Amino acid sequence: xxxxxxxxxxxxxxxxxxxxxxxxxxxxxxxxxxxxxxxxxxxxxxxxxxxxxxxxxxxxxxxxxxxxxxxxxxxxxxxxxxxxxxxxxxxxxxxxxxxxxxxxxxxxxxxxxxxxxxxxxxxxxxxxxxxxxxxxxxxxxxxxxxxxxxxxxxxxxxxxxxxxxxxxxxxxxxxxxxxxxxxxxxxxxxxxxxxxxxxxxxxxxxxxxxxxxxxxxxxxxxxxxxxxxxxxxxxxxxxxxxxxxxxxxxxxxxxxxxxxxxxxxxxxxxxxxxxxxxxxxxxxxxxxxxxxxxxxxxxxxxxxxxxxxxxxxxxxxxxxxxxxxxxxxxxxxxxxxxxxxxxxxxxxxxxxxxxxxxxxxxxxxxxxxxxxxxxxxxxxxxxxxxxxxxxxxxxxxxxxxxxxxxxxxxxxxxxxxxxxxxxxxxxxxxxxxxxxxxxxxxxxxxxxxxxxxxxxxxxxxxxxxxxxxxxxxxxxxxxxxxxxxxxxxxxxxxxxxxxxxxxxx
Amino acid sequence: xxxxxxxxxxxxxxxxxxxxxxxxxxxxxxxxxxxxxxxxxxxxxxxxxxxxxxxxxxxxxxxxxxxxxxxxxxxxxxxxxxxxxxxxxxxxxxxxxxxxxxxxxxxxxxxxxxxxxxxxxxxxxxxxxxxxxxxxxxxxxxxxxxxxxxxxxxxxxxxxxxxxxxxxxxxxxxxxxxxx
Numbered sequence: 001x002x003x004x005x006x007x008x009x010x011x012x013x014x015x016x017x018x019x020x021x022x023x024x025x026x027x028x029x030x031x032x033x034x035x036x037x038x039x040x041x042x043x044x045x046x047x048x049x050x051x052x053x054x055x056x057x058x059x060x061x062x063x064x065x066x067x068x069x070x071x072x073x074x075x076x077x078x079x080x081x082x083x084x085x086x087x088x089x090x091x092x093x094x095x096x097x098x099x100x101x102x103x104x105x106x107x108x109x110x111x112x113x114x115x116x117x118x119x120x121x122x123x124x125x126x127x128x129x130x131x132x133x134x135x136x137x138x139x140x141x142x143x144x145x146x147x148x149x150x151x152x153x154x155x156x157x158x159x160x161x162x163x164x165x166x167x168x169x170x171x172x173x174x175x176x177x178x179x180x181x182x183x184x185x186x187x188x189x190x191x192x193x194x195x196x197x198x199x200x201x202x203x204x205x206x207x208x209x210x211x212x213x214x215x216x217x218x219x220x221x222x223x224x225x226x227x228x229x230x231x232x233x234x235x236x237x238x239x240x241x242x243x244x245x246x247x248x249x250x251x252x253x254x255x256x257x258x259x260x261x262x263x264x265x266x267x268x269x270x271x272x273x274x275x276x277x278x279x280x281x282x283x284x285x286x287x288x289x290x291x292x293x294x295x296x297x298x299x300x301x302x303x304x305x306x307x308x309x310x311x312x313x314x315x316x317x318x319x320x321x322x323x324x325x326x327x328x329x330x331x332x333x334x335x336x337x338x339x340x341x342x343x344x345x346x347x348x349x350x351x352x353x354x355x356x357x358x359x360x361x362x363x364x365x366x367x368x369x370x371x372x373x374x375x376x377x378x379x380x381x382x383x384x385x386x387x388x389x390x391x392x393x394x395x396x397x398x399x400x401x402x403x404x405x406x407x408x409x410x411x412x413x414x415x416x417x418x419x420x421x422x423x424x425x426x427x428x429x430x431x432x433x434x435x436x437x438x439x440x441x442x443x444x445x446x447x448x449x450x451x452x453x454x455x456x457x458x459x460x461x462x463x464x465x466x467x468x469x470x471x472x473x474x475x476x477x478x479x480x481x482x483x484x485x486x487x488x489x490x491x492x493x494x495x496x497x498x499x500x501x502x503x504x505x
Numbered sequence: 506x507x508x509x510x511x512x513x514x515x516x517x518x519x520x521x522x523x524x525x526x527x528x529x530x531x532x533x534x535x536x537x538x539x540x541x542x543x544x545x546x547x548x549x550x551x552x553x554x555x556x557x558x559x560x561x562x563x564x565x566x567x568x569x570x571x572x573x574x575x576x577x578x579x580x581x582x583x584x585x586x587x588x589x590x591x592x593x594x595x596x597x598x599x600x601x602x603x604x605x606x607x608x609x610x611x612x613x614x615x616x617x618x619x620x621x622x623x624x625x626x627x628x629x630x631x632x633x634x635x636x637x638x639x640x641x642x643x644x645x646x647x648x649x650x651x652x653x654x655x656x657x658x659x660x661x662x663x664x665x666x667x668x669x670x671x672x673x674x675x676x677x678x679x680x681x682x683x684x685x
Contacts, residue, residue, distance in 0.1 A: 174549070226604070455541070
């Protein structure tokens with residue numbers, strides 16, 4: 001294993017193609033990350049059509065690096081303008097923005113970028129340490145468990161949507177699974193829901209569906225909202241390089257907090273349904289609770305910037321574990337990433353440990369190297385990158401729509417995909433408009449075929465008895481517990497974190 | 506009365522019901538998975554419909570779910586990762602609906618135009634019209650951005666990827682007609 005681990009690093013670093021793609025991913029990841037409203041999921045969805053024909057490793061490195069780097073640059077707009085790039089960055093805003101208002105934007109940025117980079121690397125190390133521990137567990141899973149894992153994955157992602165949304169999330173996940181049945185049935189060769197439309201015999205294009213569910217609805221929402229993305233004056237965007245250096249030094253000064261929040265972040269990332277913003281908020285809360293001066297939080301405490309940033313990037317390494325080995329994405333971003341991995345031929349499951357261990361290690365190294373490149377890059381270009389926040393949102397919309405429409409066409413070269421894009425976009429926009437979660441759809445679509453195969457295999461091997469296997473019973477118990485907890489959480493009064501920490505929302 | 510909370514549940518229920526009905530005509534092996542997914546989904550849609558109905562009644566009576574009647578309530582930060590903060594359309598004023606219709610028209614127009622006239626005609630036309638009239642950029646700025654994007658796209662697909670994009674169903678007829 002050690003040999004594969006280091007040969008993967010050597011192969012990655014010596015491949016001009018892979019390193020070139022990684023640099024490109026860092027560049028686009030930074031640009032997308034810093035622009036609020038264009039989240040990590042959307043950037044991956046837009047990049048998927050362009051990875052067609054790529055080899056497995058360069059394609060996966062490109063996408064994972066872009067995903068990881070999104071988080072590293074997302075805090076820039078949170079700190080400088082009080083506009084979080086996405087949910088993960090919202091916790092950073094609580095202390096980052098007050099620091100910027102006090103004229104300490106450089107210090108906050110230096111601390112957050114360094115903390116983010118360190119967290120990303122720590123998460124990758126946790127991922128590496130967990131591989132040999134998880135190996136026997138993953139290899140003991142049979143088709144029966146993989147079918148139930150698919151169900152568990154949908155339940156977890158539905159849970160991410162919030163307690164009151166659990167049923168909507170599961171319905172959306174099942175909708176994705178239902179669409180995955182379109183095309184030729186693998187057992188009877190019956191063209192399901194396809195009739196004489198030959199282009200549907202291979203099923204719905206995953207790329208088209210992902211673009212339709214995320215890209216088009218989000219661009220319509222952005223265009224409808226209109227105006228500049230940042231509502232804050234450009235005058236706030238002041239910082240100096242000396243302050244940036246001071247901020248970098250804050251991370252070693254708070255090394256114990258960094259280690260604790262990195263570990264918590266990586267662990268939270270491993271638990272599907274708790275990933276996403278939870279890591280950042282929990283670690284922010286942890287920093288407040290363990291501080292000798294909790295009254296400083298919310299007014300510009302540097303620990304309030306370090307803790308959430310370390311955690312939100314450390315969780316990426318952790319969330320790769322359930323994504324790659326069990327096919328359960330740890331977050332909605334990982335859900336889209338998993339869809340892209342399948343297109344590249346990376347099938348989550350035990351094969352990752354038996355056949356594609358080199359891919360696993362390369363992805364771990366990609367997290368480390370990508371973060372190092374992004375952090376070094378950011379220190380130099382941060383001042384200019386931050387200005388992207390002032391771009392008028394409606395100016396971005398037509399270009400991203402064109403990219404999405406072109407992407408939907410080029411992945412299979414079929415004009416019919418444009419029609420499918422529009423049909424699913426209407427449903428996707430309906431979900432966004434009426435507050436239905438969309439991430440479970442991707443999981444359902446991605447896991448639909450896998451779960452159908454697993455179900456048929458499990459029934460062939462054990463009949464309906466497979467539900468009574470010990471591991472199956474554990475997974476069924478987990479599904480039921482998740483739903484019950486989500487229903488309970490939905491009925492309980494909703495926590496409002498910013499108020500909890502003395503901040504207005 | 507605000508019936509919007511029922512819309513998506515109704516759409517989902519219809520989709521599942523239609524798909525299950527269609528698949529009931531397939532051989533047992535082919536319809537097995539659609540039934541495994543479809544029947545629980547229909548049951549969940551009906552459950553969701555009953556929850557929607559209860560929330561709607563509470564909203565009408567000014568109960569605890571009243572605030573949800575008009576839009577989205579972000580309960581916890583975990584939810585913020587699911588929808589873009591600040592970008593979810595929360596209140597649907599006539600102005601918002603008007604803008605939605607306009608943006609949808611642009612996008613449907615783009616796709617329709619691509620099918621008829623192909624990518625290389627439709628995309629520059631869409632970009633310049635959208636930038637000028639919706640984003641309210643100046644003609645000069647819109648033209649510059651359009652020219653840059655169209656050139657980049659042409660070079661990327663024709664020379665880098667060596668990929669031919671859809672030329673349009675009527676482009677050839679039009680070209681023949683123009684050239685006489």
